[in-house]
Amino acid sequence: MPSTHDQTASPAFDLAPYKSLDNEELTRRINAVREEMGSRLLILGHHYQQDEVIALSDLRGDSYKLSELAAKDEQCRAIVFCGVHFMAETADILANRPERLARSGGRRVTVVLPDIAAGCSMADMAEIEQVEECWEQLGEVVDCRDILPVTYVNSAASLKAFCGRHGGIVCTSANARAVLEWAFARRSRVLFFPDQHLGRNTALAMGIPLEQMPIWDPRRDELGGNEEEAIERSRVILWKGHCSVHQMFRPEHVDQFQRQYPGIKILVHPECMMEVVAKADVIGSTGKIIQAVAEAPAGTRWAIGTELHLVQRLKHEHPEQEIHFLSPVVCMCATMYRIDLPHLCWSLENLAAGTPVNVIEVEQEVAEHALTALERMLEVK
Numbered sequence: 377m378p379s380t381h382d383q384t385a386s387p388a389f390d391l392a393p394y395k396s397l398d399n400e401e402l403t404r405r406i407n408a409v410r411e412e413m414g415s416r417l418l419i420l421g422h423h424y425q426q427d428e429v430i431a432l433s434d435l436r437g438d439s440y441k442l443s444e445l446a447a448k449d450e451q452c453r454a455i456v457f458c459g460v461h462f463m464a465e466t467a468d469i470l471a472n473r474p475e476r477l478a479r480s481g482g483r484r485v486t487v488v489l490p491d492i493a494a495g496c497s498m499a500d501m502a503e504i505e506q507v508e509e510c511w512e513q514l515g516e517v518v519d520c521r522d523i524l525p526v527t528y529v530n531s532a533a534s535l536k537a538f539c540g541r542h543g544g545i546v547c548t549s550a551n552a553r554a555v556l557e558w559a560f561a562r563r564s565r566v567l568f569f570p571d572q573h574l575g576r577n578t579a580l581a582m583g584i585p586l587e588q589m590p591i592w593d594p595r596r597d598e599l600g601g602n603e604e605e606a607i608e609r610s611r612v613i614l615w616k617g618h619c620s621v622h623q624m625f626r627p628e629h630v631d632q633f634q635r636q637y638p639g640i641k642i643l644v645h646p647e648c649m650m651e652v653v654a655k656a657d658v659i660g661s662t663g664k665i666i667q668a669v670a671e672a673p674a675g676t677r678w679a680i681g682t683e684l685h686l687v688q689r690l691k692h693e694h695p696e697q698e699i700h701f702l703s704p705v706v707c708m709c710a711t712m713y714r715i716d717l718p719h720l721c722w723s724l725e726n727l728a729a730g731t732p733v734n735v736i737e738v739e740q741e742v743a744e745h746a747l748t749a750l751e752r753m754l755e756v757k
């Protein structure tokens with residue numbers, strides 16, 4: 377396959393004709409590319425993807441697990457990430473880390489995002505310029521050498537690189553507590569971005585009071601809307617960001633289910649607001665949610681607060697349990713939903729033809745520092 381930057385390659389196929397093909401034809405053509413490329417190709421499907429995309433994925437998982445699995449695969453030459461932009465960036469950083477490039481003689485793994493507009497509203501809530509401005513302002517009030525920046529994996533590579541440069545680290549929803557403990561063993565304060573809810577829920581569970589968790593609003597000019605005193609007494613400074621999907625679950629939804637189905641178990645993701653988390657029976661990452669359902673005895677009744685496609689799939693895969701979606705309104709990730717069979721087929725056929733489209737390649741200097749922060753996370757048990 378020619379390199380991503382091969383200027384002599386023929387023009388890429390146009391997306392438009394793919395949109396008029398039916399799912400049967402698209403599936404047939406996608407499978408033809410999978411067969412042709414064999415072990416050189418890995419299609420990754422995030423748990424929040426539509427069923428027809430998941431059915432054509434080689435691996436399914438949460439964002440970090442997928443990148444990690446892809447990075448371990450020494451055969452693959454191309455990754456098509458059915459997820460959102462930050463996930464493809466992480467896959468690129470891990471799959472093209474220096475020691476792996478040395479083993480492959482410098483040949484990069486091509487990472488493709490089938491729809492370049494598949495972003496993440498949460499990741500977009502923290503931009504590198506805003507974080508740098510925040511850091512500078514914090515330095516006027518407290519000693520930045522005593523603040524450890526922690527970014528949720530749902531963030532741009534530039535933010536991960538910021539953490540790498542400042543002794544910081546990346547976390548996932550599965551290891552956020554272990555990461556905060558690691559951070560507090562080194563410094564007395566944490567700047568946590570971009571998800572205020574994951575930061576707050578994790579710190580509360582560790583016994584840190586709300587009074588020591590000011591919220592930094594990047595749209596406010598002065599200290600993110602805080603008094604100096606609030607920053608001075610802070611232990612965790614929470615960036616004002618959230619997931620537009622998980623923020624839709626409300627405490628009154630929990631009350632409603634508990635009234636209607638006595639004994640029902642409430643299972644929610646830690647990106648939900650603290651008032652919802654406080655009422656839940658089980659709080660966990662996507663992996664933990666799947667595991668809790670898989671291990672529960674038949675007949676267990678659940679109301680689950682996470683992305684709609686995952687809840688519907690759990691319902692389908694566990695008919696022995698009674699599974700409800702913890703919201704009367706549809707909460708699905710609209711950006712994940714952008715990845716559909718036309719985009720998948722289009723990106724795969726271009727890849728196979730040597731005209732890759734939507735290639736995600738993180739700038740070398742950013743990738744280097746982001747990898748530092750990701751590797752610190754891997755060391756945290």
Ligand code: SF4
Pocket residue numbers: 424460495496497498499530619620621622683709710711712
């Ligand atoms: S579910 Fe929320 S955090 Fe996940 S990709 Fe969608 S917007 Fe981003």
